[in-house]
Amino acid sequence: EIVLTQSPATLSVSPGDRATLSCRASQSLSSSLAWYQQIPGQPPRLLIYSASTRATGVPARFTGSGSGTEYTLTISSLQSEDFAVYYCQQYNKWPSTPFGQGTRLEIK
Amino acid sequence: QVQLVQSGAEVKKPGASVKISCKASGYRFNYYGIAWVRQAPGQGLQWMGWISPHNDNTYYEQNFQGRVTMTTDTSTTTAYMELRTLRSDDTAVYFCARDRVAGAPTPYYFDDWGQGTPVTVSS
Numbered sequence: 001e002i003v004l005t006q007s008p009a010t011l012s013v014s015p016g017d018r019a020t021l022s023c024r025a026s027q028s029l030s031s032s033l034a035w036y037q038q039i040p041g042q043p044p045r046l047l048i049y050s051a052s053t054r055a056t057g058v059p060a061r062f063t064g065s066g067s068g069t070e071y072t073l074t075i076s077s078l079q080s081e082d083f084a085v086y087y088c089q090q091y092n093k094w095p096s097t098p099f100g101q102g103t104r105l106e107i108k
Numbered sequence: 109q110v111q112l113v114q115s116g117a118e119v120k121k122p123g124a125s126v127k128i129s130c131k132a133s134g135y136r137f138n139y140y141g142i143a144w145v146r147q148a149p150g151q152g153l154q155w156m157g158w159i160s161p162h163n164d165n166t167y168y169e170q171n172f173q174g175r176v177t178m179t180t181d182t183s184t185t186t187a188y189m190e191l192r193t194l195r196s197d198d199t200a201v202y203f204c205a206r207d208r209v210a211g212a213p214t215p216y217y218f219d220d221w222g223q224g225t226p227v228t229v230s231s
Contacts, residue, residue, distance in 0.1 A: 043221035
């Protein structure tokens with residue numbers, strides 16, 4: 001079974017700065033990786049799929065990259081609404097437990 | 109536009125069952141799989157499984173095998189998730205979500221989500 005490990009668990013960044021979130025897989029995902037943003041009290045929102053394709057309406061400051069077992073979500077010039085929890089999800093192999101444990105992005 | 113509207117909050121006793129509905133609209137229901145994901149208080153997202161309305165093919169997360177049943181009713185474009193033998197650690201918000209990829213034989217990624225159904229399990 002594929003296991004996703006996100007790091008760090010919590011990231012403290014100042015508004016306007018860049019945030020870099022990591023998702024590491026126990027096996028190659030062949031870029032079958034998505035990223036979600038979740039604001040407390042709301043359902044998750046799809047940001048990125050196929051490792052680097054932004055979903056409809058997602059601002060250009062969100063960038064996904066990576067391949068194989070290592071993936072990164074970069075948020076440039078953080079806005080107040082970006083402070084949330086971010087999850088990665090693999091869809092390369094099923095059945096599976098597809099979500100990472102999440103990274104909490106908080107205001108420094 | 110795509111909408112997934114879930115049934116309301118539930119309070120159940122340990123050992124009982126809960127069945128949550130997810131009414132879909134704004135797209136061709138048969139074409140897209142429906143996933144169920146839950147989130148315990150203060151915790152991360154937990155995958156429960158996925159169903160294809162086209163052929164009722166399912167993928168259940170191993171930890172829920174034998175306790176969960178996912179179904180769809182194409183006549184009412186509604187998906188259902190039933191969880192049996194409830195325990196206190198089943199207390200969570202349960203989400204349905206629509207697969208982004210039409211006709212997928214396995215789950216992909218999810219771009220439309222229901223509002224969530226809180227389920228409380230307490231004696």
